[in-house]
Amino acid sequence: MQPVSLSQAIDFARLCQGLEVLSLNTLVKQYGAFKITNHGISSRARNGCFAYSKSAFERPNNLKSADPAFSPLKGETVRGTAIPKESLNIAKDKLGNYPPVQTLHKELKDFTPRLLEGLSQTLRLEPSLNSLCTNGEVEIALHHYPNITAVPERNPEHRDWSLLTLLLHEDTGISNGLEVAELPGRKFTPVDPGNGEITVLVGSMLRRLAKYYCWEDIPSCVHRVSGTGERYSIAYFLHINDSTRLAEDGTTAGDIRRMWETQSKVKN
Ligand SMILES: O=C(O)CCC(=O)C(=O)O
Numbered sequence: 001m002q003p004v005s006l007s008q009a010i011d012f013a014r015l016c017q018g019l020e021v022l023s024l025n026t027l028v029k030q031y032g033a034f035k036i037t038n039h040g041i042s043s044r045a046r047n048g049c050f051a052y053s054k055s056a057f058e059r060p061n062n063l064k065s066a067d068p069a070f071s072p073l074k075g076e077t078v079r080g081t082a083i084p085k086e087s088l089n090i091a092k093d094k095l096g097n098y099p100p101v102q103t104l105h106k107e108l109k110d111f112t113p114r115l116l117e118g119l120s121q122t123l124r125l126e127p128s129l130n131s132l133c134t135n136g137e138v139e140i141a142l143h144h145y146p147n148i149t150a151v152p153e154r155n156p157e158h159r160d161w162s163l164l165t166l167l168l169h170e171d172t173g174i175s176n177g178l179e180v181a182e183l184p185g186r187k188f189t190p191v192d193p194g195n196g197e198i199t200v201l202v203g204s205m206l207r208r209l210a211k212y213y214c215w216e217d218i219p220s221c222v223h224r225v226s227g228t229g230e231r232y233s234i235a236y237f238l239h240i241n242d243s244t245r246l247a248e249d250g251t252t253a254g255d256i257r258r259m260w261e262t263q264s265k266v267k268n
């Protein structure tokens with residue numbers, strides 16, 4: 001049998017048929033991350049969104065800054081470090097202003113319940129993740145990291161506080177900056193984007209759910225962006241319903257989300 005490797009994307013149809021139990025379990029435990037292929041998201045929607053992203057970030061600063069969703073270069077900090085990236089952080093109710101992003105969102109929205117069902121079956125999660133995400137709460141971030149010299153970490157290591165993050169990064173033929181930590185520990189492994197593949201990162205909310213429902217531990221993914229070449233990525237953050245109860249004292253996912261949100265967009 002082939003050893004399980006993060007660089008080998010999991011075929012989504014096989015995952016749904018229950019044929020990837022070992023690989024999924026191993027990757028989730030080792031990295032809190034895995035890649036999927038054969039997911040049905042069209043290259044048209046994906047490429048359309050990357051093309052839009054490039055044109056949006058090429059605009060002059062005064063035009064970019066007029067958009068409230070725009071976060072400028074070094075505008076975000078993680079643990080005090082200004083990040084050399086610019087982003088468009090697009091809320092679900094603003095998608096109409098970004099048609100190519102909306103097109104991609106439509107496909108991802110239809111795909112998400114199948115992904116959550118496949119994961120719940122394979123990892124034996126009850127109640128299923130699907131039943132906790134009926135409101136379709138998502139956020140989308142388009143990121144642009146310009147060419148840069150001599151900065152080892154362009155997005156310092158962090159965990160996302162989402163349930164899951166679906167990361168689409170441009171296939172440049174080689175690893176183009178994303179690295180995930182082998183757990184436990186901090187040994188970082190580059191993740192090459194692969195042709196049309198989606199990188200799925202476990203967020204802190206899934207880890208928290210696992211604790212509450214006494215599932216086996218599901219570590220959240222520690223990741224960072226290194227490297228120097230220009231990078232475009234699209235992060236699709238999936239959230240559970242705010243009303244989901246997460247502690248015996250009645251604390252809900254909404255309470256936790258608001259707490260994490262005030263600390264930072266990401267939970268370190
Ligand atoms: O640019 C990337 O691929 C990483 C983005 C990321 O970690 C995030 O948006 O939370």
Ligand SMILES: [Fe+2]
Nearest residue numbers: 158159160223
């Ligand atoms: Fe992240």
